[in-house]
Amino acid sequence: MVAVLEIEGLRKTYRSRRRGERRALDGFDMVVEAGQVHGFLGPNGSGKTTTLRTLLGLIRPNGGRMAILGQEVPANLPAVVGKVGAIVESPQFFPHFSAQDTLSLLADAGNLSQQRVPEVLEVVGLRDRAKERVKTYSLGMKQRLAVASALLKNPQLLILDEPANGLDPGGIREMRDLMRDLSASGMTVLLSSHILGEVQQICDSVTIISLGRRVAAGPVAEVLAQHSSGGLRVRLESSADLPAAAQVLVASGVRVDIQPDHLLVSGVDKPSSVTRMLAGRDLYVSELAPITVDLESVFLELTGTAPVAGQHRQVDQSAEVPA
Numbered sequence: 001m002v003a004v005l006e007i008e009g010l011r012k013t014y015r016s017r018r019r020g021e022r023r024a025l026d027g028f029d030m031v032v033e034a035g036q037v038h039g040f041l042g043p044n045g046s047g048k049t050t051t052l053r054t055l056l057g058l059i060r061p062n063g064g065r066m067a068i069l070g071q072e073v074p075a076n077l078p079a080v081v082g083k084v085g086a087i088v089e090s091p092q093f094f095p096h097f098s099a100q101d102t103l104s105l106l107a108d109a110g111n112l113s114q115q116r117v118p119e120v121l122e123v124v125g126l127r128d129r130a131k132e133r134v135k136t137y138s139l140g141m142k143q144r145l146a147v148a149s150a151l152l153k154n155p156q157l158l159i160l161d162e163p164a165n166g167l168d169p170g171g172i173r174e175m176r177d178l179m180r181d182l183s184a185s186g187m188t189v190l191l192s193s194h195i196l197g198e199v200q201q202i203c204d205s206v207t208i209i210s211l212g213r214r215v216a217a218g219p220v221a222e223v224l225a226q227h228s229s230g231g232l233r234v235r236l237e238s239s240a241d242l243p244a245a246a247q248v249l250v251a252s253g254v255r256v257d258i259q260p261d262h263l264l265v266s267g268v269d270k271p272s273s274v275t276r277m278l279a280g281r282d283l284y285v286s287e288l289a290p291i292t293v294d295l296e297s298v299f300l301e302l303t304g305t306a307p308v309a310g311q312h313r314q315v316d317q318s319a320e321v322p323a
């Protein structure tokens with residue numbers, strides 16, 4: 001696999017009079033391979049936008065290295081900038097311009113073919129409103145215009161910060177299909193999002209950032225598997241047999257948690273051994289299912305941001321740099 005994007009040991013410290021020196025990125029690493037839709041996930045303030053802005057040369061890092069399409073950036077940014085489309089934070093458009101005029105202007109400014117304008121308007125579903133002023137657009141329509149502007153140059157790498165922001169459920173689904181189509185056409189997509197169910201459906205791979213450091217990365221299925229307990233849910237034909245079944249399993253060295261209508265079993269090599277052991281004692285299994293984890297629970301565990309009853313979590317992910 002070819003890496004379209006590589007980040008190693010990226011560091012960024014912000015200085016302000018009020019808060020002193022704060023570390024937003026603390027040796028962050030990320031690799032995005034060609035043709036993937038890659039999810040970039042992290043709690044508020046964990047360093048995602050700082051990473052993307054640093055990558056695009058908008059802010060200067062304090063250390064580490066980055067490469068886009070094999071070119072070290074920011075040094076070689078001019079050589080790759082034409083192959084990277086990005087929306088980082090909500091872009092602002094002239095409110096009195098139509099989508100068509102906006103894109104036409106951007107195409108001119110970027111020395112791109114005007115033919116791309118109707119093509120991208122069609123792709124993002126704005127064709128029928130293309131001649132109306134941007135100030136009459138809904139949030140979701142402005143978001144679609146932003147994606148259209150990033151697609152104008154038919155980039156090899158598309159970077160989208162919260163692209164589903166403000167989209168209705170139909171729009172979210174269209175955005176999902178659009179990203180799949182773009183990826184199928186060979187484009188690599190880096191997608192920063194907080195909608196984890198969506199990320200789990202769209203993305204091939206993910207990087208999770210917390211406190212300016214990578215806490216997980218890899219294909220979505222692998223990240224989920226690494227954090228799955230490997231446990232099983234076991235139901236019996238009769239719930240009255242659960243205590244007896246638990247005794248049999250515990251005696252064979254398996255960990256068992258008795259629930260009202262099933263057992264949670266962990267530490268089993270082969271699920272079939274559970275069925276065999278219990279059937280040998282005339283206890284019959286009616287359901288044996290692996291306990292699955294989703295991206296949201298993995299994210300909450302790894303970033304330590306699961307809600308705690310009675311507490312209001314304060315959002316501050318940057319760390320104070322010791323004097």
Ligand SMILES: Nc1ncnc2c1ncn2[C@@H]1O[C@H](COP(=O)(O)OP(=O)(O)OP(=O)(O)O)[C@@H](O)[C@H]1O
Pocket residue numbers: 014015016022024042043044045046047048049050051316317318
């Ligand atoms: N210009 C700035 N000056 C000072 N601190 C900043 C600046 N920009 C960002 N920070 C701080 O850096 C940390 C990381 O912010 P960043 O915007 O990268 O987070 P994020 O992961 O994109 O968050 P969100 O999910 O809320 O968009 C935060 O603590 C933020 O307050």
